[in-house]
Amino acid sequence: MDIVFGILLVLHLLGWAVVLGGTVVNLRTPAIAKGVLHGVLTALVTGIALAGIASSGSDDDAPSPAKLAVKLVVALVVTGLVVVGTRRPEKVTTGYLGAIAGLTVTNVAVAVLWR
Ligand code: HEM
Numbered sequence: 001m002d003i004v005f006g007i008l009l010v011l012h013l014l015g016w017a018v019v020l021g022g023t024v025v026n027l028r029t030p031a032i033a034k035g036v037l038h039g040v041l042t043a044l045v046t047g048i049a050l051a052g053i054a055s056s057g058s059d060d061d062a063p064s065p066a067k068l069a070v071k072l073v074v075a076l077v078v079t080g081l082v083v084v085g086t087r088r089p090e091k092v093t094t095g096y097l098g099a100i101a102g103l104t105v106t107n108v109a110v111a112v113l114w115r
Contacts, residue, residue, distance in 0.1 A: 008046045015043025023101045032085040040082045067114045074107045
């Protein structure tokens, strides 16, 4: 199971990297870059799978359910913003992209600092 968890974690991190990179690079354009929708969906699905695996064992260092709940809510908001921004590009402003990037960075901090 370790190798499955590791592969999912790699995909999870790459997905969020695509979201953050694709958003920041376009701050001045402003538009949602093509791969960002795929990145966010990959990251969301792998995150939910990781949460399932991490919470299923009797592992002492399993992430706290509160941490996962916070991450899920923030990730759902990010996903909603990306989906709406992809379908209705006229809504996307620098502030809109800033919200996506800021919430993604917030979740990285929650993931790493909340132990
Ligand atoms: C914007 C959204 C998200 C970002 C930026 C993000 C970022 C990260 C990062 C940086 C890690 C590595 C932490 C470490 O190994 O120290 C991680 C791990 C993990 N993520 Fe996410 N994540 C997000 C959403 C989610 C969601 C929605 C879930 C599922 C509910 C989730 C579940 C997990 C799990 C189970 C791990 C591995 C265990 C842990 O370190 O807590 N993540 N995530």
